[in-house]
Amino acid sequence: MPTINDIAARLGVSKSTVSKALNNANDVSESLKKRIIETAVEIGYTKNRIRKDSTKKLCIIIENMDYENPTGFGYEIVIGFKQLAVPAGWEVDVVPMTEKFQKTISYDMFMLENKYQGAFILGFSLIDPWMEDLKSSNTPTVLYDNYIPENPKVAYVGVNNDEGFNIAIAYLKSLGHKTIGYLGGSLESHITISRYNAYIHAMENNGFCVDKDLIGCSYFISECTQKYLPVLLKKRATAILCSHDSLANAAMIHCAELKYNVPEDISIIGFDDAPFSAYTMPGLTTIRQDRNALGRCGYYALSSLFNKTSISSLLLRAEFIERGSTGRAKSIPENID
């Protein structure tokens, strides 16, 4: 196992300088400190040795997600995580993140410099620079709704999307719906791909043919509803599943603009049960992610990784929430276009 001596030899500095730098002493220049820490990471000098103080620190890294007040999607996730981590003696920092910042420092280096022993990451997309770093990172990390193949130090927590859409489509089928469309985000993130596939599987499971003309995916919500909603309505869809509640809400508003009544003319189902979803007009039928439970699972998974239990994925049950945006299928005469 590499020692302080190895770092000193590599950089041609004294052992005491290395020791001081790793203890963040003031009499070592910032640039030298940085080189010493980089070298420590490079040769695999373990973080436990660097951390002379006994503080146990974790971080929740958040991007593209509100968490600071109860209407934010991340709020309850952060609380759930802390509810288990803090009593277990961990200090937990919440770190807002940007793509730009990720380009300035590698993930492991960031964790090392800030003395974080593990992280729970929310809201990353596939193009975030640290997603590449995570493929080979040695730092125990749990990702919400993102999957890194084969790295035993990184786990994935989320909700069972297949089960969620399966329940939703079985429910629509029981209400007489046969032509069920799908609106989703563009297939550039783990979660939009996973929900798109979940829709396909759930349709097949329930004995429906998948019609590509009944599917529309776009990065921007407004583009998605403007471009595809009229197509789905023209194709006589009586129900639409959406990959996220915010998209479902936009679809409901756009339906009203097009003089379609929800749920009399068309049923709309979202996914997430976002904090606003009980208060849309009508209330949105959706598939619930228990956000507090997701936070707790994030901590469960992270503590498993600390205990050399390499979890690959931990999925929560999806819970179906019926509200006003769904109803019996409208019978559409065959000869109307």
Added chain:
Amino acid sequence: MPTINDIAARLGVSKSTVSKALNNANDVSESLKKRIIETAVEIGYTKNRIRKDSTKKLCIIIENMDYENPTGFGYEIVIGFKQLAVPAGWEVDVVPMTEKFQKTISYDMFMLENKYQGAFILGFSLIDPWMEDLKSSNTPTVLYDNYIPENPKVAYVGVNNDEGFNIAIAYLKSLGHKTIGYLGGSLESHITISRYNAYIHAMENNGFCVDKDLIGCSYFISECTQKYLPVLLKKRATAILCSHDSLANAAMIHCAELKYNVPEDISIIGFDDAPFSAYTMPGLTTIRQDRNALGRCGYYALSSLFNKTSISSLLLRAEFIERGSTGRAKSIPENID
């Protein structure tokens, strides 16, 4: 919430009789005790009330799996589970199970009568009678390698089969293999279906076409190798993935009988890393299930269920173990049959 009074009224007996029966007193007949317990379950009288003593009891229910000595597949799973459960104050019983016994009593009734608050179930097949009971059971239960849809009280733990076969096929591809067959158990259990699908996905992921003639599935190991191995060899397979190590070992023995050398003529890969797999001739290349970690995950999942965190599935990383049963692909001249 139902009370002792409700049970007493339903059966026309006194409240004290009900109370005595639920506390297993000797002065209530066994038949009346049974009726009282059945009624308690039927009307949803909670187990916490019945359990006046403070013993916290869990059980590991095992079928079709050796666990009593270190060469048994279940041995380390049981140890892993107990390593977490016992320090947390649980008494853990290991209960060998048969299909016949399951027909004599419902699952919830069995758990209630024995005062078990939760169970970890190993080795069940889809036809076990209690699999039906588990669809609506209210008892927190974790199943190893079996999945019950939609019941929030039941979770599934296992290993990531997709990832396991994906690593195995990428490895074979790197050794020049192109014609890769599959031998598996009959598609009557969750795990054999899941591994069959994992083989299909992994072949496609690695750019190979799936040839149905290169796939053989049977309930009996000997039938599987006798019937399908000669077919796969005739079709010039240079490597075979097997759904389980025991099947892979049988395939290696049968290859020797047919004068095929492993790995010179054909590479064989198993799944599980069973205790015997390091000692086959040659040693078996396989995908490891960390059995101790599986046991620990069983406990993690069960304690999540107790904490109202409805886990759907918890999958461990698969670990690739390279031994002597795999090597470079033999180049087979096109004109030999």
